[in-house]
Amino acid sequence: MNARIEVVAIDCLMVRLFEVIEESNMPWLLAASQRLRAVFAGNLVDLVPSYTTLMVQFDLLVLSPNEARGLIAEALTDLQPDSAGAGQSHEIPVWYDLSVGPELALLAGRSGLPQAEVIRRHCAHEYQVFALGFAPGFAFMGLVDESLAAPRLATPRKRVAAGSVGIAERQTAAYPAASPGGWNLIGRTPSTLFDRQREGFSLLQPGDRVRFVAVDRATFVNLGGDDTPLECPP
Amino acid sequence: MSGLLIEASNPLCLLQDAGRFGVRHLGVTQGGALDWVSMRWANGLLGNAPGAAVVEVTLGGFGVVAEADCVLALAGGDLDARIDGQPLKPWRSFVLRKGQRLQLSQPLSGARAYLAAPGGFDAPQVLGSCASVVREELGGLDGQGKALAKGERLSWAGAAPGVREVPPALRPSLCGDGVLDLIVGAQIGDFAGQSLFEAFNRAFTLDSRADRMGIRLLGPALKYQGAPMISEGIPLGAVQVPPDGQPIVLLNDRQTIGGYPRLGALTPLSLARLAQCLPGAQVRFRAVVQALAWEEHRQYLQRFADF
Numbered sequence: 397m398n399a400r401i402e403v404v405a406i407d408c409l410m411v412r413l414f415e416v417i418e419e420s421n422m423p424w425l426l427a428a429s430q431r432l433r434a435v436f437a438g439n440l441v442d443l444v445p446s447y448t449t450l451m452v453q454f455d456l457l458v459l460s461p462n463e464a465r466g467l468i469a470e471a472l473t474d475l476q477p478d479s480a481g482a483g484q485s486h487e488i489p490v491w492y493d494l495s496v497g498p499e500l501a502l503l504a505g506r507s508g509l510p511q512a513e514v515i516r517r518h519c520a521h522e523y524q525v526f527a528l529g530f531a532p533g534f535a536f537m538g539l540v541d542e543s544l545a546a547p548r549l550a551t552p553r554k555r556v557a558a559g560s561v562g563i564a565e566r567q568t569a570a571y572p573a574a575s576p577g578g579w580n581l582i583g584r585t586p587s588t589l590f591d592r593q594r595e596g597f598s599l600l601q602p603g604d605r606v607r608f609v610a611v612d613r614a615t616f617v618n619l620g621g622d623d624t625p626l627e628c629p630p
Numbered sequence: 631m632s633g634l635l636i637e638a639s640n641p642l643c644l645l646q647d648a649g650r651f652g653v654r655h656l657g658v659t660q661g662g663a664l665d666w667v668s669m670r671w672a673n674g675l676l677g678n679a680p681g682a683a684v685v686e687v688t689l690g691g692f693g694v695v696a697e698a699d700c701v702l703a704l705a706g707g708d709l710d711a712r713i714d715g716q717p718l719k720p721w722r723s724f725v726l727r728k729g730q731r732l733q734l735s736q737p738l739s740g741a742r743a744y745l746a747a748p749g750g751f752d753a754p755q756v757l758g759s760c761a762s763v764v765r766e767e768l769g770g771l772d773g774q775g776k777a778l779a780k781g782e783r784l785s786w787a788g789a790a791p792g793v794r795e796v797p798p799a800l801r802p803s804l805c806g807d808g809v810l811d812l813i814v815g816a817q818i819g820d821f822a823g824q825s826l827f828e829a830f831n832r833a834f835t836l837d838s839r840a841d842r843m844g845i846r847l848l849g850p851a852l853k854y855q856g857a858p859m860i861s862e863g864i865p866l867g868a869v870q871v872p873p874d875g876q877p878i879v880l881l882n883d884r885q886t887i888g889g890y891p892r893l894g895a896l897t898p899l900s901l902a903r904l905a906q907c908l909p910g911a912q913v914r915f916r917a918v919v920q921a922l923a924w925e926e927h928r929q930y931l932q933r934f935a936d937f
Contacts, residue, residue, distance in 0.1 A: 403815030403920045405865035405895035406927060410816070417860060442654040444863030446887050451863025453654070456927065461920045528657035529861065529887035532766050535657075536861075573767070590656075592756060592768075598656040 423477035483603035491616035499580035533590030552578030586621030638693035648681025661761030664905035668706030682750025707740020749788020820856030851875030
């Protein structure tokens with residue numbers, strides 16, 4: 397593994413570990429995150445993992461850019477992937493239905509598969525959480541089966557309901573809160589994805605693994621889900 | 631009990647502090663005062679911690695009435711602040727008597743003013759900060775990110791110190807020469823040579839499309855020649871270039887990751903300056919390297935210590 401350290405701001409350095417998105421990147425990114433947190437300790441202001449990179453923000457009152465560079469190099473020395481599978485596994489219930497996931501029809505049409513098969517394939521894979529972004533607790537997961545890949549909507553919806561589960565290209569995600577959004581919606585989860593009272597705040601953390609489980613409407617509502625149909629047309 | 635009753639406000643009047651840290655990996659934005667230098671002076675005038683909670687007023691439209699005699703501080707842009715109609719210049723602490731009205735109405739110079747109270751305004755800490763981020767429903771008086779509203783009360787717990795002012799020599803110039811120091815880095819090597827020349831030799835105009843997420847700049851279209859990018863962390867002040875070639879400076883409420891190429895990032899001092907510029911202002915980028923920008927920043931901080 398050949399990491400590069402790049403300048404990005406007065407107190408930020410980018411650690412570039414990979415060039416392409418692969419599920420196999422995650423054990424390395426997790427291991428590097430843990431090492432960086434340990435080495436920087438209290439002088440780490442923020443650590444932002446993404447698909448192929450880790451952005452390190454250090455305390456500029458304590459460390460010079462050069463010293464931060466040195467600590468990063470130290471953290472990456474003899475790095476081994478975290479193959480023990482640090483990161484938690486989650487099962488996330490989803491009510492797949494056209495009333496809350498109108499693009500089920502679109503994905504079925506594109507792939508030539510029955511809707512039930514689209515759902516089965518979305519549930520069949522254990523996804524990796526590559527990164528969180530866009531909104532608090534919004535986890536970019538992948539990789540979705542190629543038959544289900546679809547570009548984002550040409551015109552994003554002004555409002556997507558909280559819990560909406562969608563697909564964009566070969567990634568999948570659930571919206572933690574109502575927001576504008578351009579992903580292809582296929583269902584809705586009753587799970588609370590971001591909760592300021594929860595330890596760690598976000599249900600899903602970078603490096604976690606996620607499997608979606610199809611549930612019926614009654615179960616969805618019992619679990620606290622809001623079955624109000626999606627209002628905004630795509 | 632000290633307090634201010636808000637009589638006028640708008641969506642750009644926000645409770646802010648130094649921002650939210652340690653949660654960027656969860657997709658939570660930074661938030662915090664856009665002009666951190668002025669926030670710091672407002673707090674420094676009262677002996678507060680540098681990042682104590684302040685009110686950020688953008689362009690004006692904010693008014694309060696005092697419920698008891700109190701000492702407050704005002705720093706940053708001159709938004710035509712008045713106490714019962716009498717002009718009040720920023721960069722000082724001042725007494726507001728019970729029943730007196732403080733109003734900030736329009737930008738005479740700069741764009742943002744910071745109002746501080748002894749010990750900082752009371753607000754719940756949400757994920758370690760009271761910075762208001764409307765989009766994320768975090769921070770503010772109610773913890774749900776809302777802007778300050780007419781009828782709400784601002785309170786604080788600190789004891790009132792004597793009044794003083796920031797010596798003119800220590801005050802920042804508000805958008806004086808319009809030069810923004812850009813720490814070169816990120817994907818700068820993947821821009822066309824001509825675009826790099828233009829980026830550092832031509833002026834850019836601040837667009838009216840500007841908010842706490844970012845400020846769009848209009849000027850020569852900059853051409854990125856590298857491969858499409860995979861989303862990665864975005865630092866404060868990142869100068870990103872979307873496909874239309876018009877740069878956007880990303881500010882405190884930016885998204886945490888993104889996939890547009892960047893020339894680098896502005897220095898914190900330049901960001902404070904930019905936060906005081908109005909749409910239509912002209913700015914130029916000056917290339918600086920990280921190590922020197924860091925030295926200059928550390929040196930600048932000394933003036934707060936010396937006050």
